[in-house]
Amino acid sequence: MCVTSTTRDTSPGTPFTRIFKGCAPISQCPATGTRRYSINVGIALLRKALRCCDDDECNSEPLDVPTFEPFNNQTCNFCLPGTEDCSLPVSCQGEETRCFVAKVANSTGQYPLLGCTTENVCSSANKLKELIDKDEPHSISFGPDCCDGNSCNIYPPGLKCLTCQDPSDPQCSTVESVTCSPGELCATSSIQATFPGVPTREIYKGCASSSKCPAPGLWSYSVTAGSSRTIASVRCCDENDCNSDTLPGPVLQPENSLICFGCSPGDTACNNTFVTCRGSENRCFTTKVRTASGTKQVSGCTSANVCDSGGRLSAFLYLDSASGLSGRPVCCSGSLCNRLPDQSPLPPICPLGCQPRPPCPVRPAPPPRQLLRQLRAVATRLQELLRRLQNLLQRLQNFLQNLVDQISSVQSVATRLQNMVRRLQNFVERLQRQLDQLQETVRKLQRPGRQCRCW
Structure with missing residues (x-):
């Protein structure tokens, strides 16, 4: 033309x-x-x-x-x-x-x-x-x-990874290839989450930063917060569109010995609720979550790789419901190490020149007569226990004498029983001394004392 x-x-x-x-x-x-x-x-x-x-x-x-x-x-x-x-x-x-x-x-x-x-x-x-x-x-x-999109032309170009075409589809039924940012790897993840009364399984595919994919291979992350629990299995790879496979759902791991304070968003007693950690959850944590009524505290158990990465907790959950998790987890080692600071209200300020009124106890101490009756009852129970122990000691001594007289071949058994008798005698003597001290305390409380009036 x-x-x-x-x-x-x-x-x-x-x-x-x-x-x-x-x-x-x-x-x-x-x-x-x-x-x-x-x-x-x-x-x-x-x-x-x-x-x-x-x-x-x-x-x-x-x-x-x-x-x-x-x-x-x-x-x-x-x-x-x-x-x-x-x-x-x-x-x-x-x-x-x-x-x-x-x-x-x-x-x-x-x-x-x-x-x-x-x-x-x-x-x-x-x-x-x-x-x-x-x-x-x-x-x-x-x-x-x-x-298409602002600043989408990144150089050098990153990997091409498959990503879920419909983010609201939890099964990731259809995928498309996108170009990731430099340094990102491709990831396919299977997430098993249990929110209060609502079990959820979600499939995620897409680009992953180094906090979620530090290197190619299989990684797992676990978080327990109050009554909510999330386990994510992630496979990372470094070739174009290598994340086409779908991982099976992660299995709930057995409980371990770690116990943490745990609460979900909206709970008001974070320092009164305990959760038992599972599997690889070897850290306690606290973080913050955004809700319609403001920022709330969340605490519970998590795995060490979540803490060590320095990333936000929502990055490891992959779930839309976790988008409100705004803070990085603050982690610690040891049972119940994640106690939140006491947020009880301060006492009222006293005007200048007055003496502040002492706070009333939540549970008033029992009156002296009631305390005396309780101590007497304890002393009676201890006397009965001492009598029973003395009877048991006598029977053991008799039994030991019979064994010594009749069976010479069980000398080693008799020796162990003698040691046990001596330890039991020492225990009885200590118990007798404690009983004497308790009786002395009862006698002191029976003496008439000074009465005070509380305002």
Whole structure:
């Protein structure tokens, strides 16, 4: 076809406007009419307009030079020229609705090219070559690889991983391939969660940061908070779309010896509720959760790899219901080490010059007479216990004498019994001394004492 084109280029040091008339290949003129292409690489903006026609010498009329259009809401990354520093943002203009990554080779070598462009440039690498080729030789060695979304054109590009197409589908029935951020691995995870009365199993696939995937392999994370429990099995891999398999659901692990204070969001007695940890849960933790009524405390058990990563707790649960977990877990070792600070209200402030009134005890002490009766009852029970022990001691002595007289072959048994008798005698003597002390205390309490009145 015949073509008329005008190009406006704002490259530093070489701004120019060029008019071209001639023949055009089908990649540049797939049909008759006017088309506009745009590429924005941060420090340079190039816009090109073409009019294609299919009659003899139909391209005689001039074509207006493209104008610069206002910024839109799209933002893409671009590179410093001749470097691989490609993390700088550029605001796109007009119809530049896509971000792209390409590589350009010239006489000095090969370097990345990132920025904004229009949809019609993304459909063919030839169009991008025609836009950037001026008087010096360039060649496109890669791309353009276009993407949707702000700053989606990351360089160097990360792994391509499968991700769940519908985030609300707990079984991840359909997947799509996405480009991850640099340093991320692909992950497939199976989560078994038990919230109060609501057991849940969810499948997750997608990109994973180093906090969840420190290295390729199989990882497991476990969190118990009050009546809620979550176990996640995660398989990490470092090849494109390697996370296609689905892991079986994790199995509930047996209880271990660690006990932690545990409460779910909304519980008001976090320091009065205990949870027994399971399996690999060898740390106690506390963290915070956002709710409709404000920020609440959450505490319980977790595995050491959750604590050591320094990541937010919600990152390890993978569940939408955990999105309110806002804080990093504060972990500690040892049973009941995660007690929250006492938040009981302070006593009222006394006005200047007065003496503060002592607080009344929650449970008043029993009166002296009642205490005396209780001590007497304890002394009586101890006397009865002492009598029974003395009888038992006598029977053991008799039994031991019979054994010594009749069976000489069991000398070792008799010796052990004698040792036991001696220990029992020592115990009886200590008990007798304690009883004497208790009786002395009872006699002292029976003496008339001073009475006080409490206000």
